[in-house]
Amino acid sequence: MIYTCYEMARDCRADKPEGWTYFISHYVPVIRKLLEHYRANEPTVEQVLKTLRQPESSLFQSLEPAPERWLAAELRQLVVEQIRRPQAEIPVDLETVSVALEPLTVVEKQVAWLETMDYDAARTGAMMRMAPATVEKIRSRAAELIRSKSDVWRATILGDNGYNLGRAAAAAGTKECYPVRDFLDVIDGRTTWPHRERMTGHVTACWHCVDHFCRMVEVVDLLRGIKLLSEAESEPYRGALGIAAGKQSKPWMRLFRGARASH
Numbered sequence: 001m002i003y004t005c006y007e008m009a010r011d012c013r014a015d016k017p018e019g020w021t022y023f024i025s026h027y028v029p030v031i032r033k034l035l036e037h038y039r040a041n042e043p044t045v046e047q048v049l050k051t052l053r054q055p056e057s058s059l060f061q062s063l064e065p066a067p068e069r070w071l072a073a074e075l076r077q078l079v080v081e082q083i084r085r086p087q088a089e090i091p092v093d094l095e096t097v098s099v100a101l102e103p104l105t106v107v108e109k110q111v112a113w114l115e116t117m118d119y120d121a122a123r124t125g126a127m128m129r130m131a132p133a134t135v136e137k138i139r140s141r142a143a144e145l146i147r148s149k150s151d152v153w154r155a156t157i158l159g160d161n162g163y164n165l166g167r168a169a170a171a172a173g174t175k176e177c178y179p180v181r182d183f184l185d186v187i188d189g190r191t192t193w194p195h196r197e198r199m200t201g202h203v204t205a206c207w208h209c210v211d212h213f214c215r216m217v218e219v220v221d222l223l224r225g226i227k228l229l230s231e232a233e234s235e236p237y238r239g240a241l242g243i244a245a246g247k248q249s250k251p252w253m254r255l256f257r258g259a260r261a262s263h
């Protein structure tokens with residue numbers, strides 16, 4: 001029998017060692033990549049794990065079967081929330097960004113938004129399947145548009161305000177917003193043309209959905225080629241949580257497509 005992500009969530013919710021052992025080997029690499037990308041000194045991986053294990057943590061609360069990318073996306077939000085970021089010297093709010101970037105297409109908005117998530121032109125190009133030079137061109141246009149709408153401005157304004165803009169966008173969801181599944185269908189190329197057209201019509205005017213789409217692109221990128229922790233690598237994290245070694249590290253329990261346990 002294959003131990004699934006759903007069973008892991010159920011076992012973590014019940015605070016069983018097998019759930020946490022599996023979570024540590026599969027998701028600590030994701031947490032590490034996030035903390036590294038967002039250049040966080042705080043929290044540490046151990047602090048993140050301890051927070052996730054609190055009874056009030058929302059990560060394992062859903063009783064729906066949770067596909068791994070959905071869980072990774074939830075995890076991303078919880079990790080980023082814990083990262084302390086300095087206030088931007090020149091603040092800009094979502095309203096201003098939204099008005100300024102109105103002339104951009106959906107894809108151009110996504111490219112601009114990935115800058116708030118600290119992705120440079122090269123990484124953004126790889127994530128959005130376009131040339132880095134195109135990313136830079138779109139970003140200079142976005143910068144000019146924002147500059148025209150703000151009294152004070154600097155080139156790094158989107159990145160500097162990334163944390164607050166991300167929070168504002170995440171909180172701005174509406175009933176019309178699309179669920180995770182639709183964004184993953186677009187990323188996986190499974191969307192029909194009419195559905196994609198309808199989605200574009202909504203997303204082009206909705207920064208909540210632009211942000212959500214970008215976060216899913218990020219998660220897919222994060223999970224690509226992730227290496228699971230070996231028993232020995234997992235041990236210190238289990239120790240930090242006071243969890244005895246479980247029995248869930250068989251190769252056929254690999255959660256991520258193409259992922260390999262490092263021995």
Ligand SMILES: [Zn+2]
Nearest residue numbers: 177206208209
């Ligand atoms: Zn929306």
